[in-house]
Amino acid sequence: MARLGMQHPIIQAPMAGTSTPQLAAAVSNAGGLGSVGIGAYGVEQAEQHVAQTHALTARAFNVNLFCHRNAxxxxxxxxxxxxxxxxxxxxxxxxxxxxxxxxYASAVGNPPLQAMLLRQRPQVVSFHFGLPEASFIEALRQAGTTTMACATSLDEALQIQQAGVDVIVAQGMEAGGHRGCFDPEQDRLLSSLALVQILVRHTRLPVVAAGGIMDGAGIAAALQVGACAVQMGTAFILCPESAASPAYRAELQxxxxxxxxxxxxxxxxxxxxxxxxxxxxxxxxxxxxxxxxxxxxxxxxxxxxxxxxxxxxxxxxxxGQGAPLARAMPAADLVATLARELNAQARA
Ligand SMILES: Cc1cc2nc3c(=O)[nH]c(=O)nc-3n(C[C@H](O)[C@H](O)[C@H](O)COP(=O)(O)O)c2cc1C
Known part of the structure; x- marks a missing residue:
């Protein structure tokens, strides 16, 4: 995480349709890692999104792809x-x-989308719902891009490790948004803390905890059981920089x-x-x-x-299950608040 220039172990989750270049850039500029989710876009719109994020921050950010098998x-x-x-x-x-x-087109078997990522060169690219072809993972590696992939079970995590991806995002069943399972029929619905501990024990890769983490105490708990960082989605929905509609914000509050x-x-x-x-x-x-x-x-x-x-x-x-704990504040303030709360936990 240090090589990405992150000052805090906090990744704002990619949220297709809800995350924005403004949100991602604000989080990265505040010392976390911002993410944009482009899984719902065609290549042209996705490229605009990535280019816009580059324009808003000189720091590292993450671009997230959907790797589903088309039904x-x-x-x-x-x-x-x-x-x-x-x-x-x-x-x-x-x-x-x-x-x-x-x-929605999958990133798997999608050369135009893959070429766009290699052209735009975000510092981090992450995968949801599975993995892309080995050739694309290798091309990203050669371009110096850090890769992350979501696992909901040990089996998926081992596939991620085997594929040469750099970081595992351990998504517990508390998480908001889509389950990242490779095959939903095989979902074991593990909780975040148990999953993180299992993956830390049985894989060699850094593990990021995702699901139900809403404040500094939650971050400290995830780090305590071996996560290197956390990925938080629901906590960022109420930020003014997100694309959440007024109805969505009202419901969440x-x-x-x-x-x-x-x-x-x-x-x-x-x-x-x-x-x-x-x-x-x-x-x-x-x-x-x-x-x-x-x-x-x-x-x-x-x-x-x-x-x-x-x-x-x-x-x-x-x-996610932590929804009642979501706070409405600008993303930079939220990152600073989370960092302060985390430091207070460390001192306690
Ligand atoms: C509104 C919303 C949209 C999401 N969209 C994506 C997405 O496009 N790609 C992805 O990898 N994860 C997505 N997720 C899941 C997050 O990556 C992460 O696993 C989750 O937010 C963690 O749980 P939390 O919401 O309790 O923090 C989304 C989550 C939310 C809340």
Whole structure:
């Protein structure tokens, strides 16, 4: 972490759709490591995002890629899910889409995206949902880029180590946003502290703790069990530099923050967010869902129809179990506060 110029062991998590160049740069400029999540963008928009972050900070920052295996289209499953959701669209006088699209391209097997990263040369590149090709990891290594990958189990961590990635992000089940599992069917739902300890014991790589860490005491606990740093997402959502909507911010500051749950009904992959009507519809659906990101296409269409009428019943308001502890303050102040709290723990 020192070689990245970090003064504090704090990584602001990449949050596709919520993290921004302004947020990442503010965190890096304050001595942490900021991240931008470009998993939801096409190459052109992703490149603008990365270039904008470069323009806002001379310090290291992280760019995060989605490495999912594209689910095969399944017309029957997709039609059944859309039929199930049709009454929900009707509530807002809207019609469901006639078919679902694969709205996010994976970084795996994506030479234009990989070439963009090698051109833009962010100091850190991280992977979620799996790993890219060995050739891309090697090209990043040769370019002097530090790589990180998310593991939710020892098995995934060993694959990350074997692939020559530099750092493991140990994501516990407390975490907000998508579970980084390579295969969601194999999810063991380990908690952050247990996972960090297992990975520290059985791998040779530095381990970053992610999930439910909201303050200096949480950071100290993660460091105490062997993490080299923490990755915090939910704690940064209320920063003015994030792209969170007013409705998202209001919900995170309400009692709704006490009720988070993991659902695949919003995107097609399990993710933790504040429980809403779409979570509940998912729980009541007795059949197999279509794949990721096809389910997201339906969820976004439903959210668009509902939000136009002031409802966030179907929103992807991701948040971790620590959500009620989120604080609204500028990112630089939050990093300074976390560092101060961490130092106070060290002195105690
Ligand atoms: C709103 C939101 C969006 C997220 N998007 C991403 C993403 O694009 N890529 C990624 O690797 N992780 C993403 N995550 C997960 C984080 O990397 C991290 O695992 C998580 O935020 C840690 O848990 P915490 O939210 O309790 O701090 C996201 C998390 C949140 C809260």
């Amino acid at each position: 095969a289209a399944d017309v029957q499953r997709e039609a059944a899910w859309l039929e199930y959701l049709a009454p929900e669209f009707e509530r807002f006088g809207a019609a469901p889409p006639t078919a679902l699209r694969c709205i 309400s009692d709704r923050a006490y009720d988070t749950g993991i659902t695949a009904a919003i995107s097609g992959r399990p993710a933790r967010g504040m429980v809403n009507r779409l979570h509940l519809l998912g729980r009541g659906y007795g059949q197999a869902l279509p794949g990721y990101p096809m389910v997201y296409d339906a969820g976004k269409a439903l959210h668009q129809a509902a939000s136009a009428q002031g409802s966030s019943d179907y929103a992807a308001h991701w948040a």
